Amino acid sequence: MLIGYARTSTLDQDAGFEAQLRELKALGCEKVFQEQVSSVAPRKQLEAALEFARQGDTLVVTKLDRLARSVVHLGKIIEALEAKGVALRILNLGVDTSTPTGKLMLSVLGGVAQFEREMMLERQREGIAKAKDEGRYKGRKPTARARAEEIKALSAQGMSMGAIAAQLGIGKGSVHRVLNPASPAA
Structure with missing residues (x-):
């Protein structure tokens, strides 16, 4: 069975949310779990999807960032899916963990995504430090x-x-x- 999971961070992202739902339905997902919450908030529908999935099923998401917030989080999700004999398919990346190549690609892409996030945060910290040195960064008004x-x-x-x-x-x-x-x- 194909099980879909769709998520956006805010209620303002209706177009993206509807696009995910359309894509999952068009692919043939028989059951779709959906929610509009931040990736760091408790995600009850993701938990429900993971609980619902059975051996031989495939959890489908349109994009990796709709599923996991970090490589560690992705690893935990994959571990839970593998323990149940459930595959993961990420549509925009063409990754399907039911194959050895798909598993390898997911590990590599997850590592690259984590590296990219860490580099972005480092650049942000450097920019803030420079702005503070130049007296341009005042922080948020109390x-x-x-x-x-x-x-x-x-x-x-x-x-x-x-x-x-x-x-x-x-x-x-x-x-x-x-x-x-x-x-x-x-």
Whole structure:
């Protein structure tokens, strides 16, 4: 049985999400698990797809980044699939782990993707360091400190930290830091 898995990070990516679903259905996936969550968030539908798959099945995704967030994560998914006798097919790469060549290609591509991500993060860190040296990098403006008077006023009215955070659109921890500046967490 072909089992599809489609994912986008946000609800704003409807076109990409619909394209994945169309491609999986056109390929003949009998069951498609789908979700719109960040790759780092709990992915209940991915877990359900892995649980649903049986020996001889193939899990199909349109792109590798829709499935795994890192080489380690990909390795864990492949390990779980192999333990159940389930193959993995990644359409845009033409990779199918039901073949020895497919398994090799997936390992190589996963390593290259991880290397690329690490290089991008290194370039980002270098760019930030350079901008800081030149005085151009200020970081994110502190949102809660700028609204300290509002936070204190709402607290004086008897509002809870959670209610203040929700009303002002800031984190509860930020409210706590404004109201308790001497706290060790500050």
